[in-house]
Amino acid sequence: MKIKGLRISILCALVFGLAMTATAQPLRKTFAAAISNSVLLKIIRYEDQRNWNDELKSLLSDKDAKVRKRAALAAGRIGDERAVPALADMLLTDRDTEVRQMAAFALGEIESPAGAYALTEVLKRRGNDSADGLVHARAVEALGKIVAAMVATAPNGGGSAKAPEDDRLDIMRAAIVDALRFEDSRRAQSDRLTILLGLTAVLRIKPDGAGPLAARFLDYSDPQIVAAALNTMARLRLKDGNERVRQLLGNGDAVVRANAARVIGAAEHKEAFDEVLSRALSDPDVRVRVSAIRALASLKDARAADPLIKRGNSLLDSERQNPAARNELLEIATTLGRLLANSLNADAIFFLRDMHARTKGEAVEVEVAFARIAPGIYLTNPGEDKVLVVGSSWRQISRRAQALAAFREVITGAAAGRAGDDVLKAAQKELASMLDRRTTPPLAVSDVLQAYNSYKTADANQYAKNFLQAKDVIVRGTAAEILGATSSEANTRALAEALPRALRDRDLNDAALAILDALGKQKNAAANDAIKTALNSEDHLIRRKAVALLKANGAGNFSNRIGLVKTRYRDADYRRGIARIGRKVTATVVTSKGAFTIELLPDEASLTVDNFIQLARKGFFNGQTIPRVVPNFVVQAGDPRGDQNGGPGYQIRCEINEVPYERAAVGMALSGKDTGGSQWFVTHSPQPHLDGGYTVFGRVIRGMDVVDKIARGDVIRRVIISEK
Structure with a gap:
């Protein structure tokens, strides 16, 4: 995640900035198509160069509101604090609501404390004009980013004296909390977007009293608001409203049920064990089942083990007919590893041996679970021989190393003594031999090195x-x-x-x-x-x-x-990207599990879309293995290495926009700001914490059932681009 925003002051400024925000909002009508190509090319070029200059600044006062809005977005993407005074003035004085809301969004992207004054002033005007609801919502979102960035970059100074910036942080947190309380106080006329963005802002700023505040929204009739409140509670591990959360396990909305399970796990609400186990075994939606399975690991109740093993064996029997079962099986393996550490549970070992054989020792969840449950048996497991011979896959060696590192977590206390020490020493010796062997594949070395380092030898x-x-x-x-x-x-x-x-x-x-x-x-x-x-x-x-x-x-x-x-782009490239604005552009991704179709969004992220299209037409994605699948989160693809570290040999700039990460959103994977290249992902469910932090450049319009079936190791056959 990125952290930007050096300091600079503005007249009457306050403070703060970072994060990513938002949540489900409807896609709004594009404005780029109405701007002349010459002006738009200029804006996109400066944006791509990260070049804030007087010419771009002048566009913030253009007579055309659409130009002002697009220039404000560019200023936010560039992230130069010199743009803050102009954006703050625009937020407070521009007559166009769309322009003002974009100015607020841009201030949040810059994440500078200097933007705080204008944002808090906007929130003081709440209720004066219903048309300003969008502006208020974006102001809350921006303040959340600014506070989070301020906290992330603050020095860890000693002493008990309260710094002036602490006072500013308190003011900012209070403004966000007050905005949410205000909306809750007028429930019949509350602004939905302000609530959604406010709940994610609370997730970022972690204010005192966050639990009771988020819990207020659990009784709303809008499932998206309830799900957002639960998401905030789960990520902050809040324990407020446990009984209400428990009741929501039976809600009619699958995302609400899944998030309720997450909250119960995070809060370790053991009294809800029976209901969570029931959801893990029989909920009709796989997103709920995997969330409940994970929650059982957090509840640490070994009574869940036998039912999960039975469920796992049943899934193994039907895996050929149910290709989506693999993801659920891996979640079961992980939870068994957490529940049955050092137990030598025979049924679990039998299940994991079967999983080990089916995954060929390449599933980290299976290997680590096996190592946690039966360290001694895993150490001498016949599968080890395959890992030690020339020709073993890098994944087999990597997973073996990660499993050997897991010994340290379980061979302490309960397994202390000479036998435990012998297992630890044997694991260290095996890891050292992996590092010493010249035949160890380079793609495995990083995991082996980290595993060996975990022993602090x-x-x-x-x-x-x-x-x-x-x-x-x-x-x-x-x-x-x-x-x-x-x-x-x-x-x-x-x-x-x-x-x-x-x-x-x-x-x-x-x-x-x-x-x-x-x-x-x-x-x-x-x-x-x-x-x-x-x-x-x-x-x-x-x-x-x-x-x-x-x-x-x-x-x-x-x-x-x-x-x-x-930048690697030239004006001809910018023109090519601009030419797609307003047109229907799709990418059909053909995988070993079937095909799904992405509607690309050139209006929102023209260069990111162009980059994806150019790679697809070169056959870049063809034959790639999908390296990452996290059920109820994302499927990630586009890595030529296969270890989540690969790319096309260059980086592209982020094109952060206001499109929310709802289910089926397609975004660019990053390791920091402006580090995108070829890796992209599709969301299984709404992920509001990603909003404003990762470029959304598409959405799946057909075949989400295929996306739901994809497991790590599946293959992209080809990507077919269609432009109309």
Whole structure:
């Protein structure tokens, strides 16, 4: 997730900024198609370059409201604090409601404390004009982002004195809380969008009294509001309204039931065990079942084990007829591992052996569960032989390593003693042998390195230093992360020596960014000097990282070295993207489980859509394995490596917009702001915490039943683009 927003003041300014927000709002009519191509090209070019300038600023006062609105969005996407005064003035004085709401949205994207005054002023006007409901909603959303960013970037200072910024944070939190209370007080005339965005803002700001506040909305008749309140409660692990939440397990809306199960698990509401178990075993919606299965793990009641094993065996028997069963089976395996640690439960072991065989040792959930339930048996499991021979898949080795790391969690206390020590030593020895073998696939090395480091052995740092010289970028990045956890002269020297090579990497910048982060944690002059060399990088993300680290370490403000993005796009590319605005563009994704169709949204994210289309037409996605499926969350694809670390060899800028992450939304996967490339995802259910943080560039319009069946390891056959 990104954190942006250096500081700058504005007349009567307050504070704060970050996050992502919102929730289900209807898609609004596009405005881009009504703007002349020449003006729109100029805006998109500056946006892509992250170039805030006087020409773009002048468009904020254009006579055409549509131009002003689009320029405001560009200002938010660019994220330059110099735009805050103009946006704040626009928010307070522009006559067009659409323009004002976009100004509020843009201030939230910039995440600068300087935007807070105008946003709080807007909220003071609530109820004066019903047409301003949209503006109020976006102001609440923006304040949530600003407060969250303020907290995320605040120094952990000592002392008991309250800092001035703490007072500002209190004011901002109070404004958001008051806005929600106001809407609740006029329930019959309340503004739905303000409630939805406000509940997500509460999730971001974590105010005192968040539990009772969110619980107020559990009795609303609108299932989307109830689901949003439950989502906030689950993510904050709030324990208010337990009995009401328990009743909502029987609600007619599947998302409400699923979120109720999540809250019960997060709150560890053990009295709801029977109802949760019933949902886990027999709810008609798989999203509810997997949420309930996870909740059972949190409730820590071993009575759930036998029914889950029976359910698992039944699913195994019917898996060929029910291809969607694999995701549920993996959730059952994970929960059994949490419930039956060190139990040597024979039925569970039998079930997991069967799962191990069916997944060929490539499912981390199965391997870790087996290791937790029966560490000694897993250590000597016949499957180990396959992992040790040349030709084993990288996934088999990686999953084995992750399972061996799990021993540390369960062989403590209950399994202490010589036998437990022997198992731990054997696991360490096996992991070390994986690292020593030249035949270990590079794609597996990162997981093995992390697993070995989890044992905190004396030579873990030396292994990390050795792998700083690896060919694979991700391996070098992992090694840097390990070294960054310990500050020492030797680690600083090793990281500084590895940085020049990382700065020359062409396809992926992961190693360079990880090394810079690790150097930033060293907190010494030599490390800061090394970081300064990255200010000359051609990569905008690397320069931005270096500037942020140097500022955080008190080594100087080099913001003027960030500069513009050296974009790969030219005017012809911008024109191609603009030409799709207002047209129907679809992508049919053919997978090993069937096909689904995405309606792409060039009006909302023209360059992201263009990037996806260009990759699809080159056959980039053809034959790729789907590396990530999290039931009731997302299916993620587009990784040529298959380990969630791959990309096309370049990054594209985020095009954050107001389209919400409802079920079937298609978004760009990121590892930070402006780090998108080729990885994308489809949501199984509403995910309001992603709003305003990840670019939405499409929505599935046909075949969500296929998306629901997709499991990790399925394959994309091809992607067919249609433009009309």
